[in-house]
Amino acid sequence: MRNLKKLVGAFSGRYDYLVLTKGPNLAYAVGMPDALGLVVDLRSGYSILYVSRLDYSRAKATTAVDKVVAVASAEIPPRRPGEELVVAPSILEALKSVVRERVASDNKEVGVDVSGEVAELRAAKEEWEVELIKAALRVTESVYVKLGQMRLVGMRERDVAGLVYRWFMEEGADGVAFDPIVASGPNGAYPHYRFGDRRIEYGDYVVVDIGAKKGVYCSDMTRTFAPGRFGVLKDAMYAVYEAVKAAEKAAREGVAAAEVDKAARDVIAEYGFAQYFIHSTGHGVGVEVHEPPRLFVTSKDVLKKGHVVTIEPGVYIEGVGGVRIEDMVYIDGGAAVLNRVPHIL
């Protein structure tokens, strides 16, 4: 609701209506990613949320919009007393009929794309949003603490993933921000590997990249467990650790996101691993686990107050394995690291 007011404040005076149809924007505006569409009359602030018929009563109970309207392709079953229902072949047709009807009568321009501006609003988090992200991160960190106390050697990657899921739910997560990555030994060379049947061996580096949700807000964190802590990746571990520290030092309000990427990349290069750092240094996190700003060499983003971004350099060597360490930082003047768990477990 607070975000809905923020959206109205940002767009009123410039447009008559705001129409949102993308899941993450609907999550942001009204907390319901599976709604179909939102129409806000920016002159009055009056909001109408469109949902599937089976979500009608849930939308009424859990969102704070002025009106909920169900959309269905037929009036079967017959509508119940008080149920607002639009019969339309699709949500787009339902939205168009409402918006066009009104806009046509005013003789105004239709269809200015404001998705970029919505993304910018979403990127600058309010304090209460940061608190939710921190709560999601606390749940995530509690799992790392538990994993750190276990002997992972002998477990299958999928067993570790199963524990992560279970502990998330037990600790109060409202869902997962993304499916867990538990990449052991050579599997660690694939940054987006998920998990499989491989048993963790002594000497493996095990990349664990997980994130819980609180409300609709995500967390995102990586630690690399190294039961033996030796072999070729030992140097990579130090390189990545130093790169994280350098990027966190470089990150602050007003700094180009590309600069933060460079800070991490330079350290990795000093250690001789430049060509093995094959992704960006980080990204924004909010109602989506990947959202602006992007911390990469080609990024034109500038870090601003309220940004919550990951710092996650990594080294990936095919046939050998990988190392990644990922923190979350909050930009408010400097960069406050939101993580409490050590970088090397």
Add this chain to the structure above:
Amino acid sequence: MRNLKKLVGAFSGRYDYLVLTKGPNLAYAVGMPDALGLVVDLRSGYSILYVSRLDYSRAKATTAVDKVVAVASAEIPPRRPGEELVVAPSILEALKSVVRERVASDNKEVGVDVSGEVAELRAAKEEWEVELIKAALRVTESVYVKLGQMRLVGMRERDVAGLVYRWFMEEGADGVAFDPIVASGPNGAYPHYRFGDRRIEYGDYVVVDIGAKKGVYCSDMTRTFAPGRFGVLKDAMYAVYEAVKAAEKAAREGVAAAEVDKAARDVIAEYGFAQYFIHSTGHGVGVEVHEPPRLFVTSKDVLKKGHVVTIEPGVYIEGVGGVRIEDMVYIDGGAAVLNRVPHIL
């Protein structure tokens, strides 16, 4: 790979190139939902898969395409020996440059939307696809068997969800088809409720809707646990049970999907619950958990050999709770029910 050949067979002779960019279609064609795009020269069968740079080596290792090309916004780090890299601002630009270059020289028409035809191909499952769906369903059913042996009373919904996730992974799931629904008591009135802090009480009806994945294939199944099995929903349970049986009897090759919906809806209506059955009777399941055909009154789909669809009538009463039973059936002449676990646990 078998699906890629099927796609080539379906489109060659009619078009020169097939371009796929949607996650589910990429999962179907090459088993990699997080690839960015696939271009197939339909005259030669030669296939090029575009991926993010961090997925390049995983794509090389896990897909059977002729060529993998990485897309990045800059050549940083420098490409490694043998690495195919396109520097482009977006995947669309990368795809366009390849396709247009070729097509322009042939002076042919560009951009026929074949997504409907691809959806039809995907809907008609081959035997090996049905086997994967069945394997995913076996994992799912093993969880119902375990839950059926437990005393759910006193557990929080989120504790049940945590067990579901953990057991899925331990039993060999490659992921979840969707986040678990554990809706107890009044929460059962929301068909798409997820899970929360509520403790299950004696007398509750608890709707548990879950599905594991095997490879990229989904399963989808619901049972309603009723520790007390009394109250107003007792009749609803019988209504839903009878509706499932009626729909499964009606489902067969050549029958309109709307007819199957009607068979379930008529039973629910006989029991006096017509207005509480607020969604369709079922949907196709494959690489997506919801895909064509759709089993609803307005559906124009006809059941065909190879379709795998859910049968899932439900009754939802606000303030009271809900009942849903969901099976999966395979159309091959008649409808073979793929589930083995009883309807009422």
